[in-house]
Amino acid sequence: MAQPTAQQKAQPTLKRRIGLGLLTAYGVGVMVGAGIYVLVGAVAAQAGTYAPLAFVLAGLIAAPSALSYAELSTRMPEAAGEAAFVERGLRSHALSLLVGLAIVAAGTVSAAAVLRGGVGYLTSVVPLPTLATTLVVGAALVLVALIGVLESLTVAAIFTALEVLGLALVIWAGTTAVPTVEWQAPQVIGWTGVGAGATLAFFAFIGFEDIVNMAEEVKQPERTMPRAILLSLLITAALYGLVAWAAVRAVPVADLVASEQPLALVWARATGGSAAPLALIAVAAALNGVLAQMVMASRVLFGLGRRSPALKVFHRAHPLFGTPILATSAVGAVVLIGALALPVAALAGATSAILLGVFVLVNAALIGVKRQTPEASFRVPMIVPVVGLIASVAALLMLLGGGA
Numbered sequence: 001m002a003q004p005t006a007q008q009k010a011q012p013t014l015k016r017r018i019g020l021g022l023l024t025a026y027g028v029g030v031m032v033g034a035g036i037y038v039l040v041g042a043v044a045a046q047a048g049t050y051a052p053l054a055f056v057l058a059g060l061i062a063a064p065s066a067l068s069y070a071e072l073s074t075r076m077p078e079a080a081g082e083a084a085f086v087e088r089g090l091r092s093h094a095l096s097l098l099v100g101l102a103i104v105a106a107g108t109v110s111a112a113a114v115l116r117g118g119v120g121y122l123t124s125v126v127p128l129p130t131l132a133t134t135l136v137v138g139a140a141l142v143l144v145a146l147i148g149v150l151e152s153l154t155v156a157a158i159f160t161a162l163e164v165l166g167l168a169l170v171i172w173a174g175t176t177a178v179p180t181v182e183w184q185a186p187q188v189i190g191w192t193g194v195g196a197g198a199t200l201a202f203f204a205f206i207g208f209e210d211i212v213n214m215a216e217e218v219k220q221p222e223r224t225m226p227r228a229i230l231l232s233l234l235i236t237a238a239l240y241g242l243v244a245w246a247a248v249r250a251v252p253v254a255d256l257v258a259s260e261q262p263l264a265l266v267w268a269r270a271t272g273g274s275a276a277p278l279a280l281i282a283v284a285a286a287l288n289g290v291l292a293q294m295v296m297a298s299r300v301l302f303g304l305g306r307r308s309p310a311l312k313v314f315h316r317a318h319p320l321f322g323t324p325i326l327a328t329s330a331v332g333a334v335v336l337i338g339a340l341a342l343p344v345a346a347l348a349g350a351t352s353a354i355l356l357g358v359f360v361l362v363n364a365a366l367i368g369v370k371r372q373t374p375e376a377s378f379r380v381p382m383i384v385p386v387v388g389l390i391a392s393v394a395a396l397l398m399l400l401g402g403g404a
Contacts, residue, residue, distance in 0.1 A: 014079070014216045014302070015322030017150040020224050020231075023211060026153050027232030029160035030207035030292040036167070036240060037282045039204050040247045041262040047197030048253050049186045052244040054197030059237030061198060061395065062205040064388030065359045066233045067380045068366045070226035073212040074378040075369065077221035079324075080303025081212035082358055087307075088372075089365025099358055100304045106354045107210070107297035108331055111290045112338030113351075115141075118286025119339070125279050134339050141291050142332030145298065148321045152295050159288030166281030167243050170263045173270035174246020183249045199398045203352045204240060208233055209359070210296040213303070217322075226378045294331050301327035356396040363389035 018026075040051065047054040069081075076084045083100030087093055119134045145152050211229050215221045247256055247263065250270050259265045261282075264275035302324035305315025314327040366385040 014299075014317055014324070015148075015150075016217055016219050017148075017322075018153060018214060018218045018224075020227055022150075022153045022157055023214065023218060023224060023228040024231045024235070025157040025160045026214065026292060027208055027211045027228055028235050029156050029163065029288045030210050030296075031205055031232060031236040032160070032163050032167070032239065032285065032288075036204055036243060037261065037263050037278075037285060039201065040244055041256040041259055043197040043201045043244065044248055044253050044262075045197075045257040046200060047194045048190070049182050049248045050189055050194050051197060051248050052241045053189075054194050055201045055204070055240040055244045056237065057194065057198035058201035058205060059233065059240070061202050061391050062208070063233065064384050065363060065392060066208050066229055068363050068385045068388050069209055069212055070229045071376060071378055071380050072362065072366055072369065073215060073225035073229065074222045075373075075376050077212075077215035077218070077225060078303055079213050079216050079299040080301075080307065081215060082209070082362055083300070083304060083307060085365040085369070086361050089368035090361065091368070093307075095361070097304065097308055099361055100300055100307075102354050102358060103209075103213075103300050104297045104304070104331070106351045106358075107293040107300070108334050109338060110351045111293035111297070111331075111335045114286050114289040114293070115335060115339040118283050118290065121279050121283045121286060125276055125283075131340065135336065137287070138290070138332070138336045138339060141287065141294065142328065142336075145291060145294050145328050145332065146318075146321065146323055146325060148323055152291060156288050156291050156295075159284045159291070162281055162284040163288060164239065166263075166278055166285070167239050169278070169281075170266050171242045171246045173267050174243075174250040177250035177266075177270035179249050180252050182253060199395055201240070202395055205233065205236065206352065206355050207292075209355065209362075210292065213296050213299040216299070216303075222377050290335070294328065294335060297331045298324050298328040301331065353396065353399055356392050356399065359392035360389055360396065363392060 043054050044051040072085045073081060076088065078084055080100045082103055083096040086099045087096035115134065115138055119130060119137060122128065123130055123133060144155050208229050211232065212225065215225060218224050243263070247266050250266050255265065256262045261275065261279070264278040267273070267278050268275045301311065301314045305311045305313065314324065314330070316326050317323065318325040363385040367382065370382055
């Protein structure tokens with residue numbers, strides 16, 4: 001067995017401390033986030049009482065890209081995963097760096113927007129000053145991310161448990177509520193509306209791709225990564241379908257569409273109680289999204305530092321904590337500034353467009369990699385990345401067309 005060279009020994013390394021459970025919880029937490037707490041009404045506006053079907057269909061649309069990520073993560077288990085995939089599959093260093101920076105930008109902007117929204121939920125329940133609360137909460141999350149990945153993902157897992165608890169309460173409330181007239185006598189299924197709802201619901205599944213950027217801190221990544229990606233997608237799809245079912249069963253579609261907090265409305269209508277507990281759980285969901293995105297973006301920046309001399313300063317791991325300290329600090333600073341200064345309205349659409357473009361390139365990269373090296377420890381049929389590429393292009397065109 002060859003001994004590592006002096007240069008390899010000198011390379012900064014991250015600590016492998018993450019197992020399947022924490023990685024799956026991280027993936028579920030990133031996908032669930034705060035979005036599902038407001039997205040159900042928008043999907044119901046398109047699909048009506050068939051909103052649960054739209055969410056299931058969206059999960060099926062996301063599945064091919066998730067499978068492509070699963071195979072690529074076993075072939076190249078490293079931080080800045082998408083950049084590595086694109087460079088190898090499409091043989092373009094410039095394009096790989098562009099993809100990596102796009103992922104950093106999307107994660108950072110998303111974290112800033114979610115931090116701002118989460119603080120808004122918090123201050124609506126507890127009378128606190130917005131500016132100071134944003135700074136304190138944001139700085140606390142940056143500190144957790146700096147201390148260690150195990151600590152970060154443990155905190156994220158706690159937030160994820162609270163998120164899932166909130167969704168479970170909504171499902172229970174919807175199950176026990178008196179069914180609406182629409183639910184008891186549903187109209188004939190309108191596939192055009194269901195398809196439009198599925199395109200919108202697809203964005204609630206964005207997040208599984210973040211898992212691959214944790215690869216250098218995962219135990220046995222070749223086995224753990226694909227399992228975590230697929231488990232995260234299955235768990236999230238089941239939760240989304242059940243939540244949407246509970247919502248349209250308990251509350252008329254028009255009321256869901258008109259509400260800015262549709263799941264809190266489901267709880268209030270079904271139980272007759274205050275919606276404050278659901279608002280606090282939405283805060284936990286937001287904080288989870290912020291922490292997960294900061295952890296992901298800093299790992300991508302760390303990985304890009306290995307690939308680009310201009311970003312080499314970020315390829316440094318703290319000797320004690322084993323975290324990319326400069327990358328995390330830089331991402332955290334931008335998140336705080338963005339949460340205080342950036343307009344939130346258009347950020348979600350921009351983030352989704354960036355990530356769908358990345359999905360197109362990643363699926364194309366897997367097609368190229370499979371042609372170069374067919375064998376791998378985890379393989380999917382060639383049709384999977386082809387379908388993933390087509391679905392991502394179609395969703396991107398629909399998104400851009402809708403925003404035109």
